[in-house]
Amino acid sequence: MEIANLTKKRIKDYLEAGKRFDGRDLLDHRELEIETGISINAEGSARVRLGKTEVVAGVKMDVSEPYTDHEGEGTMITTLELLPLSSEEFDYGPPKIDAIEIARIVDRGIRESGMIDFEKLCIKEGEKVWTIFIDVYTMNDDGNLLDASALAAIAALMTARMPKYDEEKEKVAFGEFTKDPLPITKNIPLTFTFHKIGKSIILDPGREEEAASEARVSIAMSSDGKEAKINAMQKGNEASLTQEEMFNIIDLAEKKYKDSSKEIFDRIEKNLKGKK
Amino acid sequence: MAYTKRPDGRKFDELREMKAKVGVVPRADGSALFAFGDTIAIAAVYGPKPLHPQHLQNPEKGVLRVNYDMLSFSVTERKKPGPSRRSQEISKVTEWALAPALQIDNFQNTVVDVHITILQANASTRCAGINAASLALAHAGIPMTDLVSAVSIGKIDDKIVTDLIKEEEDYEDGEGATDIPLAFLSKSGQLTLLQLDGKTSTKKLKEAIEAGRAACKEIYELQKKVLKEIQEK
Numbered sequence: 001m002e003i004a005n006l007t008k009k010r011i012k013d014y015l016e017a018g019k020r021f022d023g024r025d026l027l028d029h030r031e032l033e034i035e036t037g038i039s040i041n042a043e044g045s046a047r048v049r050l051g052k053t054e055v056v057a058g059v060k061m062d063v064s065e066p067y068t069d070h071e072g073e074g075t076m077i078t079t080l081e082l083l084p085l086s087s088e089e090f091d092y093g094p095p096k097i098d099a100i101e102i103a104r105i106v107d108r109g110i111r112e113s114g115m116i117d118f119e120k121l122c123i124k125e126g127e128k129v130w131t132i133f134i135d136v137y138t139m140n141d142d143g144n145l146l147d148a149s150a151l152a153a154i155a156a157l158m159t160a161r162m163p164k165y166d167e168e169k170e171k172v173a174f175g176e177f178t179k180d181p182l183p184i185t186k187n188i189p190l191t192f193t194f195h196k197i198g199k200s201i202i203l204d205p206g207r208e209e210e211a212a213s214e215a216r217v218s219i220a221m222s223s224d225g226k227e228a229k230i231n232a233m234q235k236g237n238e239a240s241l242t243q244e245e246m247f248n249i250i251d252l253a254e255k256k257y258k259d260s261s262k263e264i265f266d267r268i269e270k271n272l273k274g275k276k
Numbered sequence: 277m278a279y280t281k282r283p284d285g286r287k288f289d290e291l292r293e294m295k296a297k298v299g300v301v302p303r304a305d306g307s308a309l310f311a312f313g314d315t316i317a318i319a320a321v322y323g324p325k326p327l328h329p330q331h332l333q334n335p336e337k338g339v340l341r342v343n344y345d346m347l348s349f350s351v352t353e354r355k356k357p358g359p360s361r362r363s364q365e366i367s368k369v370t371e372w373a374l375a376p377a378l379q380i381d382n383f384q385n386t387v388v389d390v391h392i393t394i395l396q397a398n399a400s401t402r403c404a405g406i407n408a409a410s411l412a413l414a415h416a417g418i419p420m421t422d423l424v425s426a427v428s429i430g431k432i433d434d435k436i437v438t439d440l441i442k443e444e445e446d447y448e449d450g451e452g453a454t455d456i457p458l459a460f461l462s463k464s465g466q467l468t469l470l471q472l473d474g475k476t477s478t479k480k481l482k483e484a485i486e487a488g489r490a491a492c493k494e495i496y497e498l499q500k501k502v503l504k505e506i507q508e509k
Contacts, residue, residue: 039396040314042349052302056395058349079357084343085320085391087303092343092359135348135357137393139318140301175352 001089001211008212015200022206027252029204032264034151036159036271043177044160046268048152050204052142054086057152058135059160059182063172066122066129074121074130078107080137080149087141101236106136106150108232109189109220115157120183123165132157132182143206146218150191155268158184187222189231190264192256194219194249196239201249203256214239217246219253228257279433279450283443284313291427291439291491296407296502298415306416308502310408312439314398319408321416324386338383342371344405346394366402367392373406373426373459373469379419388418399442400428406459406469407495414503423499424468425492426459429484431476436483438491451475458488462496465489 014020024030030051039045042058066073080103082090095103110116121130134156136149164176195205195213205213220232230253235241241249282288292313301307304320311317327333344367348355370392380388390412392405403426410424430440433450440455447453454474460467467485476484 039347039349041352041396045349054301056347058347060349060354062354079348081357083391083393084322084389085301085304085318085393088322088325094358133348133354135354137347139393140303142303 001207003208003211007208011209011212012198012200015197015202020202021208026200026202027256030206032267034155034264034267034271036155036268041175042156042160043163044156044158044182046152046155046159047139048148048155050144050148051206052140053144053148054139055145055148055152056137056139057149057156059156060133060135061163061172062131062133063123063128063165063170064131066126070118071126072122072129073118074116074132075118076107076111076116076132076134078103078110078134078136078153080106081135082138082141082145086138090138090141101234102146102149103136105146105191105218105220105232105234106134106153109150109191109222110134110153110157112231113187113189113220113222114185115154115188115222117183117185128170141207143208143210144193144204146193147191147204150189150220151264154188154190157182158188158268159272187224188265189220189222190257190261191218191220191232192253193217194252196241196245201245201252213237215241217241217249219250221253221257223257223261228254279435279447282437284441288435289438289487289490291494292441294495294498296411296498298411298502298506304412304416306412306414306418308408308411308415310404310411312400312404313441314396315400315404316395317392317401317404317408318395319390319392319405319412321388321390321409321412321418323388323416324380324383324418325389327385327387332387333385335384336381338380338385339387340371340375340378340380340390341387342367342374342390342392342409344370344392344394344402346397346401350394350397366405369469369471370402370406370409374409374413374424376466376468377410377420377422377424377461378413379421388413388416399440399445400457402426403428403457403459407499411499411502415506422461422463423496424459425462425495425499426457426469427488427491427495428455428457429488429491430455431474431480431484434480436480436487438487456481456484456488458485458492460489460492462492462499
């Protein structure tokens, strides 16, 4: 989105005084809502709202051949569509770079954290393994689709159950589910995207703030209970960052992860229990 | 065995529980959700706005453009993202179903975009989509002479059945299943959508159309109700 230079300057001035248009502090998120089990035909699904930004994610599974260099492991494919329904700026057609980038950052966070135990998704080594499809769709764009998408994807995975596999026909019995959850570990990634506007660093930008963003850094972190680790990062947008700014962002990410991870995971778990 | 009982226990002329809500996509000019039981459709309207590329513009009137698609995980076997032959046909017939209710002749060179997304599917998705789109167009304040209501009527064996579910669509005994999605201009009762696949006598088809009209009157009442609620807000 293009915004007027005047608006950009106003946002910068506000931030330098430690203020935002909607009254939030610089590192505050908008109100967060997580709802799971939103589509009965999916193995797992979730809706995330950050203020007026809304995304939905679904998990579907199928059986396929493994990669030759990982014959005993299942596979995962993450896609994201910026639906024209969610913004007048999005068009139909094959996914463009904006959508591809978000999907890849979400994918890397999940893959590298070890959230999924891919070895347990092997049916017959070298021949048949489970493939997890994580499909994310935007429903309303009001900024920060990236963090919302990452959160919807992990919530859908955490609440997914394995489909039934027909051993005789060697096929998935579509529409029939087992009670087994996916092989999920404790290392569940949370993604925070920091934006640099002027000299300020903010989290969870609204649409106008996102348009004024000069540089952004996405950080996906997870923890095995002992130590928080960074699993995926991406520096985006045109402006450069000093090493000091980058160090600051890394420290902020660690603090944010420690402060908010328990609450976010509790909310997903609670939502799940409410459904049963 | 004759078809005497519906799998979900409904009467033959009974609709599933419906849900309708407007304003579900705040960024759009108008939006709505419409559900027949487990089938959930969301529609968003953007426009009237200048139509690009320019050669698509009509200097005599505004253009309605509809796009229907399903989320990959809305069905039991994952649907590949992107348009299919099926979704393109449904988009077109939905456009024809809605167009007669619109008065966009004065918006020359512009387009009204309607985006329909199926969140969860258990048959009748195009009808749920049309009902949601009709609400979203009204919510966007597009001039309309009428609302459009749609329902899928089936002939299962020899019975006329309102608002089919997937299990009924797949019925194979006796005369099998015939699926007939229908849409009507709600006040005038004129038909704006009729598709059919299966096999039926002309007599049974006429019965089905009458059943469709009766069901659409009920749908129209719900559509009016949710639109009046926004007026009151």
